[in-house]
Amino acid sequence: MSAKKITMRVTRYRPEQEDAPTEQAYELEFPDDWVVLDALNYIKDDVDGTLTFRWSCRMGICGSCGMMVNGEPKLTCAAFLRDYYPAEIRVEPLQYFPIIRDLVIDMTDFLHKLKAITPWIVRDEEKPLAEGEYLQTPAQLADYKQFSMCINCMLCYSACPVYGHEPEFIGPAAIALAHRYNLDSRDEGQEARQQVIASSEGIWDCTLVGECTEVCPKRVDPAMAIQRTKVATTTEWAKSMLMPWGKQ
Amino acid sequence: MYEVNKTEPFWWGLFSLGGVVAALFVPIHIIMVGFLSAEAVGYHQMVALVGNPLIKLYLFTLVSLPLFHAAHRLRFALKDLGLKVAGGLLGVFLYGGAVFGTMVAAYIVATLP
Numbered sequence: 001m002s003a004k005k006i007t008m009r010v011t012r013y014r015p016e017q018e019d020a021p022t023e024q025a026y027e028l029e030f031p032d033d034w035v036v037l038d039a040l041n042y043i044k045d046d047v048d049g050t051l052t053f054r055w056s057c058r059m060g061i062c063g064s065c066g067m068m069v070n071g072e073p074k075l076t077c078a079a080f081l082r083d084y085y086p087a088e089i090r091v092e093p094l095q096y097f098p099i100i101r102d103l104v105i106d107m108t109d110f111l112h113k114l115k116a117i118t119p120w121i122v123r124d125e126e127k128p129l130a131e132g133e134y135l136q137t138p139a140q141l142a143d144y145k146q147f148s149m150c151i152n153c154m155l156c157y158s159a160c161p162v163y164g165h166e167p168e169f170i171g172p173a174a175i176a177l178a179h180r181y182n183l184d185s186r187d188e189g190q191e192a193r194q195q196v197i198a199s200s201e202g203i204w205d206c207t208l209v210g211e212c213t214e215v216c217p218k219r220v221d222p223a224m225a226i227q228r229t230k231v232a233t234t235t236e237w238a239k240s241m242l243m244p245w246g247k248q
Numbered sequence: 249m250y251e252v253n254k255t256e257p258f259w260w261g262l263f264s265l266g267g268v269v270a271a272l273f274v275p276i277h278i279i280m281v282g283f284l285s286a287e288a289v290g291y292h293q294m295v296a297l298v299g300n301p302l303i304k305l306y307l308f309t310l311v312s313l314p315l316f317h318a319a320h321r322l323r324f325a326l327k328d329l330g331l332k333v334a335g336g337l338l339g340v341f342l343y344g345g346a347v348f349g350t351m352v353a354a355y356i357v358a359t360l361p
């Protein structure tokens with residue numbers, strides 16, 4: 001195993017000793033199968049135990065290790081060092097989020113938005129347990145399955161220039177998840193969600209840049225979810241204008 | 249806390265319709281008028297054509313809807329560049345331009361022979 005050498009420039013921010021984030025360079029040897037997260041763990045274990053970052057599964061399922069790698073939002077468990085070698089690698093916390101420490105961002109804003117779209121199955125009336133499960137055909141599952149693959153890694157927020165300019169934007173992942181529940185045949189919560197996603201901070205804030213879909217590690221396509229919701233909302237709006245007696 | 253926006257569907261609807269017209273009918277129109285033989289689209293044929301109310305409606309739509317498409321796209325492009333204009337002043341200016349262009353188109357189409 002021939003080891004190559006690479007330099008990683010990592011954002012450091014220790015609020016108790018500095019006012020603004022700085023950068024620290026680490027030079028390390030790496031085997032061919034290392035990803036950025038492996039390198040960060042190597043630094044933490046063997047070089048500098050104070051480096052702080054989030055991670056858990058190492059296999060693109062937990063959504064914790066999202067960072068900016070050379071300016072691009074990436075899951076660091078899926079970003080191979082060999083793809084960047086021999087250039088340097090810049091590792092920064094996800095952009096547009098407040099930094100808590102080093103590579104750890106504050107996700108409170110995202111969690112509020114996630115909760116606002118009621119991301120669970122809503123029933124007007126729950127049927128008694130004795131009546132069994134809510135059944136679904138494979139076709140009904142296929143309708144929303146793609147949008148249920150989101151792992152809340154927030155890469156799409158870091159990729160979205162609208163979120164960068166207007167932090168009140170509900171954002172790609174939350175809208176895609178609202179779309180997922182709206183498409184679910186078992187769900188009856190569309191109206192409550194519509195209040196949130198059809199607001200100025202919801203779908204109408206999106207300028208169809210499409211970067212959310214580009215960076216999504218799970219191929220969720222939030223951009224499509226947003227555009228579909230725009231079409232549906234506009235159609236409903238036009239119907240209510242043409243036939244005001246039709247609704248309610 | 250969140251309120252349904254009741255004006256955006258209107259502008260987005262026009263943007264969407266304008267996109268269809270701009271992408272589909274404008275190129276067809278350019279090919280027909282610009283590249284067909286001069287005899288097929290001579291002055292007298294054209295005058296006879298625009299006398300038809302349906303052709304008038306077509307010309308009006310062909311001009312008006314893409315203006316709204318352009319206004320909306322421009323507004324969003326400027327927003328992506330980070331331009332924040334308070335109170336929707338940018339919208340008033342851009343959509344106002346499209347409304348003005350629509351009125352001019354309506355006037356010209358209506359006064360055609």
